[in-house]
Amino acid sequence: MPNITSQQLFDALQTGWREYAGKFNGLSPAEQSAFLEREGYPRFHDLLAHIIAWWEETLEIITAVLESHDLPSREYDIDAFNAEALAEYRDWTESDLLAHYENLREALLDLVAELPDGALENKRIAEWLHASVIEHYNEHRLP
Secondary structure (H helix, E strand, O other): OOOOOHHHHHHHHHHHOOOHHHHHHOOOHHHHHHHHHHHOOOOHHHHHHHHHHHHHHHHHHHHHHHOOOOOOOOOOOHHHHHHHHHHHHOOOOHHHHHHHHHHHHHHHHHHHHOOOOOHHHOHHHHHHHHHHHHHHHHHOOOO
8 A cells, every 4th residue: 555645645736736737838849749649648638638537536436435435446447448538528628628627636635635534544545546646647747
């Protein structure tokens, strides 16, 4: 189980993820293209859709765990999950997608702020937050 603190989550959400779109937009067109090619996405829109889908999943699962709903663990076909995310958000405008991204980032901040004492000792909660907030940021870190 990852050893994670609320402060680490806050730092990632308040700094890295908050500045993510602006930092991407600050890259030159050549740097943007090279980054997206390395990430395997044709557009930044698609990368954001991927991030958004995992954040939505994280919020759903952690909320269920906190409310004592026992959602069964599921095996993810990562490629299929990502393809569904891209399809779901394909026709969203950039401004709507960015607003949704920001709303989810804020929802994650609120979730972390409101976690009951000891919640990060729950393996499922800690693993989901670590994976979607910390690891995912490191995986998609901008240059």
